[in-house]
Amino acid sequence: xxxxxxxxxxxxxxxxxxxxxxxxxxxxxxxxxxxxxxxxxxxxxxxxxxxxxxxxxxxxxxxxxxxxxxxxxxxxxxxxxxxxxxxxxxxxxxxxxxxxxxxxxxxxxxxxxxxxxxxxxxxxxxxxxxxxxxxxxxxxxxxxxxxxxxxxxxxxxxxxxxxxxxxxxxxxxxxxxxxxxxxxxxxxxxxxxxxxxxxxxxxxxxxxxxxxxxxxxxxxxxxxxxxxxxxxxxxxxxxxxxxxxxxxxxxxxxxxxxxxxxxxxxxxxxxxxxxxxxxxxxxxxxxxxxxxxxxxxxxxx
Amino acid sequence: xxxxxxxxxxxxxxxxxxxxxxxxxxxxxxxxxxxxxxxxxxxxxxxxxxxxxxxxxxxxxxxxxxxxxxxxxxxxxxxxxxxxxxxxxxxxxxxxxxxxxxxxxxxxxxxxxxxxxxxxxxxxxxxxxxxxxxxxxxxxxxxxxxxxxxxxxxxxxxxxxxxxxxxxxxxxxxxxxxxxxxxxxxxxxxxxxxxxxxxxxxxxxxxxxxxxxxxxxxxxxxxxxxxxxxxxxxxxxxxxxxxxxxxxxxxxxxxxxxxxxxxxxxxx
Numbered sequence: 357x358x359x360x361x362x363x364x365x366x367x368x369x370x371x372x373x374x375x376x377x378x379x380x381x382x383x384x385x386x387x388x389x390x391x392x393x394x395x396x397x398x399x400x401x402x403x404x405x406x407x408x409x410x411x412x413x414x415x416x417x418x419x420x421x422x423x424x425x426x427x428x429x430x431x432x433x434x435x436x437x438x439x440x441x442x443x444x445x446x447x448x449x450x451x452x453x454x455x456x457x458x459x460x461x462x463x464x465x466x467x468x469x470x471x472x473x474x475x476x477x478x479x480x481x482x483x484x485x486x487x488x489x490x491x492x493x494x495x496x497x498x499x500x501x502x503x504x505x506x507x508x509x510x511x512x513x514x515x516x517x518x519x520x521x522x523x524x525x526x527x528x529x530x531x532x533x534x535x536x537x538x539x540x541x542x543x544x545x546x547x548x549x550x551x552x553x554x555x556x557x558x559x560x561x562x563x564x565x566x567x568x569x570x571x572x573x574x575x576x577x578x579x580x581x582x583x584x585x586x587x588x589x590x591x592x593x594x595x596x597x598x599x600x601x602x603x604x605x606x607x608x609x610x611x612x613x614x615x616x617x618x619x620x621x622x623x624x625x626x627x628x629x630x631x632x633x634x635x636x637x638x639x640x641x642x643x644x645x646x647x648x649x650x651x652x653x654x655x656x657x
Numbered sequence: 658x659x660x661x662x663x664x665x666x667x668x669x670x671x672x673x674x675x676x677x678x679x680x681x682x683x684x685x686x687x688x689x690x691x692x693x694x695x696x697x698x699x700x701x702x703x704x705x706x707x708x709x710x711x712x713x714x715x716x717x718x719x720x721x722x723x724x725x726x727x728x729x730x731x732x733x734x735x736x737x738x739x740x741x742x743x744x745x746x747x748x749x750x751x752x753x754x755x756x757x758x759x760x761x762x763x764x765x766x767x768x769x770x771x772x773x774x775x776x777x778x779x780x781x782x783x784x785x786x787x788x789x790x791x792x793x794x795x796x797x798x799x800x801x802x803x804x805x806x807x808x809x810x811x812x813x814x815x816x817x818x819x820x821x822x823x824x825x826x827x828x829x830x831x832x833x834x835x836x837x838x839x840x841x842x843x844x845x846x847x848x849x850x851x852x853x854x855x856x857x858x859x860x861x862x863x864x865x866x867x868x869x870x871x872x873x874x875x876x877x878x879x880x881x882x883x884x885x886x887x888x889x890x891x892x893x894x895x896x897x898x899x900x901x902x903x904x905x906x907x908x909x910x911x912x913x914x915x916x917x918x919x920x921x922x923x924x925x
Contacts, residue, residue, distance in 0.1 A: 412709050486744070
């Protein structure tokens with residue numbers, strides 16, 4: 357520094373007095389809420405009962421194995437992953453039909469999307485489970501799956517689908533979720549395809565590529581890159597929507613939570629713990645996807 | 658339940674129409690399959706989870722013995738109570754052994770065996786709001802709030818016995834009970850012996866205004882799909898002979914008298 361340069365500017369603090377005031381207000385609010393809740397709510401908290409349902413000590417194998425709540429979590433995860441896979445397939449097909457030139461395909465896909473999106477998920481699941489699956493599944497022979505059979509009782513089956521005896525329920529729940537979320541993914545795919553510039557189409561056709569080639573080599577790769585972020589968000593939404601499946605008695609986390617809450621009568625502890633489990637699950641995936649997105653952006657540059 | 662009653666009846670009617678040609682040989686199907694599938698719902702002490710996550714309870718014992726006597730294995734299908742009858746009709750399981758009370762409305766859609774247990778509705782009242790209440794007229798007034806579990810006989814009993822009172826419906830007994838403990842409702846009605854268990858747990862906040870006397874007497878039976886007389890005959894007779902031999906009463910007293918016998922099995 358010399359005499360002609362301006363005086364050094366004092367570094368601005370990150371947190372000003374206004375920030376501290378805001379923190380104080382929020383803290384007061386939180387403590388007051390906790391105090392009021394404890395005062396008004398007559399409840400003896402007992403967390404150990406509920407934690408006991410997370411893991412249990414199995415006498416036979418002399419190790420800690422997962423108990424009801426963790427098993428419910430795995431079922432939720434399985435449901436979410438399988439439903440996302442099928443919903444994406446449905447979404448890509450329907451999304452393409454929404455944008456193609458054939459009028460019939462456009463009508464079919466539009467009907468599908470509007471029907472699902474304008475119906476609450478609970479109603480759709482009831483209709484599907486009691487009405488459709490009870491007629492179709494026996495006809496397809498899914499109810500008679502031999503739960504003692506070689507494939508069904510293998511570890512691979514259990515890892516992928518869970519308990520073989522609950523398979524038809526699991527399948528019904530999975531199809532429900534896929535159909536339901538497929539409608540939203542259809543719209544995401546459609547937006548991805550349509551946002552790929554019109555000019556790409558025309559330029560590709562101008563250099564002589566066939567309709568199918570344009571789609572396969574130029575449009576779809578660009579569209580896929582665009583739809584991956586909203587698709588990741590849809591996966592997280594699906595994990596949360598899977599809680600509705602508890603109404604059709606699939607043993608996923610919410611259903612198991614109702615059983616634990618009823619048995620232990622520890623209503624608040626159970627639901628707070630389950631809410632926390634859902635939060636951990638969803639937030640982990642959110643962080644993972646954000647990380648992948650950043651890596652993808654870097655590689656593009 | 659978010660679904661209205663009319664909507665549910667419509668769905669039920671549609672399912673019944675479509676399954677009009679249901680096979681009327683339940684016993685044969687069970688023997689062929691080698692497993693008896695029972696639909697039930699978690700409801701202390703009829704059926705609940707022990708510390709290891711296994712199902713225990715009065716219903717579980719009854720169902721296990723039925724399967725033993727039939728020579729087949731038993732499989733439990735835990736089902737949400739509000740959808741248990743549609744699930745039975747959709748053939749998700751063979752029988753409901755779930756402490757389901759016989760009511761004419763339910764009997765129009767499912768068949769019931771003879772009763773195997775007689776529970777009743779009991780009332781647990783708040784010491785803060787309802788102290789000194791000891792007769793039915795005390796509770797039958799417009800300033801009284803009664804909580805109950807939705808979709809089941811408690812709410813019906815609340816409406817019938819205390820028409821002037823305000824009835825609050827909840828999805829769950831525990832929630833209805835919490836209302837009373839918090840002092841937001843004067844009383845709650847639930848199947849015996851739950852009110853007694855809760856008044857033991859919170860003696861300063863909850864009391865039983867009518868002592869051990871039940872408000873109503875219910876008849877609980879097995880529920881099955883319509884159209885099969887042979888299965889009805891089998892299960893009704895099973896209940897009759899096990900009632901005469903005293904086995905059912907023995908099991909009932911074990912689970913319902915007080916919680917001491919099985920307290921340690923459950924996460925209490």
